[in-house]
Amino acid sequence: MVLSLVRRIIVDGWPDRRCQLNPQIRDYWSVRDSLVIDDGVILKGNAAVIPKLLRVWYIDKLHDGHQGRVKMELRAKDAVYWPGMRNDIESKVNACQPCQFTRPANDCMELTPDHQHPVPQGP
Structure with missing residues (x-):
């Protein structure tokens, strides 16, 4: 159903504003320029829209x-x-x-005075 609406809007043309779209297909607004129909399949670039x-x-x-x-x-x-x-x-x-x-674990140590380098007295 949603992809039918997307297909129709690709063929008929996108409105000027996102708020004019059916709420079900507003998520496709940001990629509207890269959506095409090829042999009945909606593609974003070379990727099939699932x-x-x-x-x-x-x-x-x-x-x-x-x-x-x-x-x-x-x-x-x-x-x-x-x-x-x-x-x-x-x-x-x-x-x-x-x-x-x-998953690799990042052992985040809290910075305490014991783990810091001494602050130099001058430049």
């Missing part, structure tokens, strides 16, 4: 191998697109126990 029902499946496929958020985004960048994809990828990685277990 309908809501298939996004979980694509997230699972991108997550095969537990490569983490950055690698998932790189894999997705040229193949698929949907509004909020980065947030969905981040949520998937944050909810994955093996990814959290193998």
